[in-house]
Amino acid sequence: MPAGDPNTPLEPVDEQLAERGRALIAAAVAETRAPLALRERIEADRQRSVARDSGARRRRLRGLLIPAGGLVAAAVVAVVVLVGGGGAPSVVATASLAARGPVLPAPAESTTNDALLQSSIEGVPFPYWGDLKWESVGARDDKIEGRAARTVYYANPKGVQAAYTILGGDAIDPPSDAVKRTDKGVQLFVVEDNGRRVVTWERNGHTCVLSAPMSVPEQKLLDLAAWKGNGGVPF
Amino acid sequence: MLSAVVSGPARQLDPAALGDHVDRLYRAAWALCGSREDAEDLVQETFAKVLAKPRFLRNDDDLGYLLRVLRNTFVSRHRTAMRRPQASPMPEELEPMDVSSATRPDHAVEARQVFEYIAALPDDFRDALVAVDVVGLSYGEAAKLLKTKEATITSRLYRARAQVARGMDPSRESVL
Numbered sequence: 001m002p003a004g005d006p007n008t009p010l011e012p013v014d015e016q017l018a019e020r021g022r023a024l025i026a027a028a029v030a031e032t033r034a035p036l037a038l039r040e041r042i043e044a045d046r047q048r049s050v051a052r053d054s055g056a057r058r059r060r061l062r063g064l065l066i067p068a069g070g071l072v073a074a075a076v077v078a079v080v081v082l083v084g085g086g087g088a089p090s091v092v093a094t095a096s097l098a099a100r101g102p103v104l105p106a107p108a109e110s111t112t113n114d115a116l117l118q119s120s121i122e123g124v125p126f127p128y129w130g131d132l133k134w135e136s137v138g139a140r141d142d143k144i145e146g147r148a149a150r151t152v153y154y155a156n157p158k159g160v161q162a163a164y165t166i167l168g169g170d171a172i173d174p175p176s177d178a179v180k181r182t183d184k185g186v187q188l189f190v191v192e193d194n195g196r197r198v199v200t201w202e203r204n205g206h207t208c209v210l211s212a213p214m215s216v217p218e219q220k221l222l223d224l225a226a227w228k229g230n231g232g233v234p235f
Numbered sequence: 236m237l238s239a240v241v242s243g244p245a246r247q248l249d250p251a252a253l254g255d256h257v258d259r260l261y262r263a264a265w266a267l268c269g270s271r272e273d274a275e276d277l278v279q280e281t282f283a284k285v286l287a288k289p290r291f292l293r294n295d296d297d298l299g300y301l302l303r304v305l306r307n308t309f310v311s312r313h314r315t316a317m318r319r320p321q322a323s324p325m326p327e328e329l330e331p332m333d334v335s336s337a338t339r340p341d342h343a344v345e346a347r348q349v350f351e352y353i354a355a356l357p358d359d360f361r362d363a364l365v366a367v368d369v370v371g372l373s374y375g376e377a378a379k380l381l382k383t384k385e386a387t388i389t390s391r392l393y394r395a396r397a398q399v400a401r402g403m404d405p406s407r408e409s410v411l
Contacts, residue, residue, distance in 0.1 A: 014397070021396030024403055025353070025368045028346035034261035038275045042257060042282045046250050049286040100254040142251070 036102065036138060043103035043140070089145040089167065091175050091191070095198045095211045098163030102138020102153045115229025121150040121166045124206045127233045129154055129224060134162065162212035162224070171207045174200050183226035186235065190218060199225045203235050248290040248297060253282060256301055259370050262350075263302060266361070266369045267309045269354025271347070277312065281305045299380055302370055306362070345403075352402035353395075360395035363388050368396070 107119035109128045117126040117136055129135070134154040142149045148168035155161045174189035178200070181188045188201045198211040199221045210225050228235065260281065264274035281304050292300055353364055366377035367388065374392075378385045 017400045018393050018397040021398070021400035021403075022368065024345075024349050024399060025364065025396065028349035029262055029369055031346045032258075032262050032265065032350075034257045034278070035275065038261065038278060039254070039257055041279055043254065045279070045283055045286055046253065049250060100252075101257065103254060140254075 034101075036105065039101065039103040040105075089147060089149075089172065091172065091178075091189075091198065091200045091207065091209055092193050094144060094149060094165050094167055094172075094207070094209045095163075095193055095196065095200075097140070097142050097144065097149060097151050097165055098153075098196070098211045099194075100140060100142070102140055102151075104139040104141065106136040106138050107152060113232050115232025117152065119150065119152060121148060122168050122206065124166050124204050124208075125234070126150075126152045126164060126166070127227060127229060129227070132224065132227065133157055134224065137161065160213060160216060162210060162216065162221070165209045165211075166203070167207045167209070169206075171202045171205055181222055183222040184228065186226040188222055188225055190222070197221055201225055203233075245291040245293050248285065248292055248300070250286055252297065253285065253301075256298055257282075259298065260301055260305055262369050263305060263365050264309070265350040266353040266365045267306065269351045277305065277309055280312075281308050284308060296376070298370065299372065299376060302366065302372075303380065348403060349399060352399045355402075356395055356398060360391045360398070363391035364395045364399075367392055 107117040107126065109130065110116040110118050110125070113125075115128055117128050119126045119139060126136075134156050136152050137155045138153045140151050140153075142151070144167070149165055150168075151163050151165040153161050153163050175191045178189035178191040181190055186201055188199050191198050191200075192214070193211075195214060196211045197214055197216065197218060198209060199218075200207060200209045202208065208225070210221055212221055227233065257278065261274055261278050264277040264281075265271060268274045268277055281301065285301065285304055290300070353361055353369070356364065362381055363377060366372045366380060367374060372380065374385045374388050378388050381388065
């Protein structure tokens with residue numbers, strides 16, 4: 001194990017040795033990710049924290065409303081509801097969920113439809129891409145602008161991850177600078193954001209967002225997005 | 236000791252965005268503790284502290300703030316542990332190597348060794364290495380956090396990297 005006094009005079013050090021150390025550390029960093037179990041525990045802590053904070057807010061609000069009378073209370077609640085409703089999220093904001101990483105276990109393949117996973121949001125299921133060499137490796141649930149959003153992470157044999165998010169509620173518009181494509185009769189929109197390629201399209205009136213590093217060719221992402229699994233994936 | 240860089244109006248740290256930093260904090264924790272199990276506990280405890288109440292920052296450096304909390308928690312835990320009797324697990328109690336976060340078992344073993352060597356470096360060198368090479372801060376950000384000069388960070392990094400390389404190749408002598 002290394003040891004020594006940091007105040008001792010600097011001795012000549014082989015430049016190559018320092019560079020090798022830097023490369024070793026970079027490799028170790030690149031190889032290491034937080035275990036899924038840790039992510040799950042942190043996410044559970046976060047959700048408890050959010051529930052606790054919202055409970056405290058409700059109690060404070062109730063304390064304000066009761067003395068003020070029913071009419072005033074109704075008016076205040078109406079304002080809170082309207083403000084809380086917010087606007088629609090953007091595709092780019094939805095795609096940014098991918099960077100947060102999986103916190104839930106990978107959904108399993110459906111036992112009744114080999115083109116789907118056992119995961120869906122508002123009736124829109126996620127596809128099973130195992131036959132395309134992209135296995136589901138994790139998932140996460142979020143709220144964005146008050147809407148539910150579920151993301152499933154897929155990884156190819158090289159370990160490259162793609163994130164597939166289905167946004168709850170009505171479909172949203174694609175980014176104005178997105179490039180329009182058509183694949184297997186599906187209209188898709190492609191945009192680049194923060195070093196990732198992002199594809200967005202609609203399924204059953206819901207917006208889907210698929211993002212992956214730029215190393216994944218655009219056509220590959222389009223093929224995945226438009227894959228219908230011989231009719232097993234509802235569009 | 237890591238410390239915050241303070242400037243600008245206060246804003247609340249967004250708990251929903253904390254997940255963005257889990258990987259980097261886990262690596263930093265491993266490099267501080269030298270043990271995967273301790274690193275997991277340290278990261279969870281750090282997030283629990285941050286989530287315990289709303290946090291207001293005067294800059295955009297969420298990661299720097301979290302790293303500071305992580306290290307303070309590490310130092311506090313270390314001091315507490317030093318006051319307790321030490322017990323080593325029997326070999327049969329040791330968990331098998333978890334390679335789930337590495338693509339190949341041999342890479343996982345090498346990463347573990349690298350983090351063990353970083354953890355055993357003198358504190359000043361270790362902190363510089365964790366801030367720059369493990370977490371990814373710039374030299375300038377690391378210098379501000381560690382309250383030192385960029386040139387000092389450069390020197391510490393240079394020697395610490397060399398020491399890690401020598402540790403992975405025991406035929407070479409120590410330079411520290």
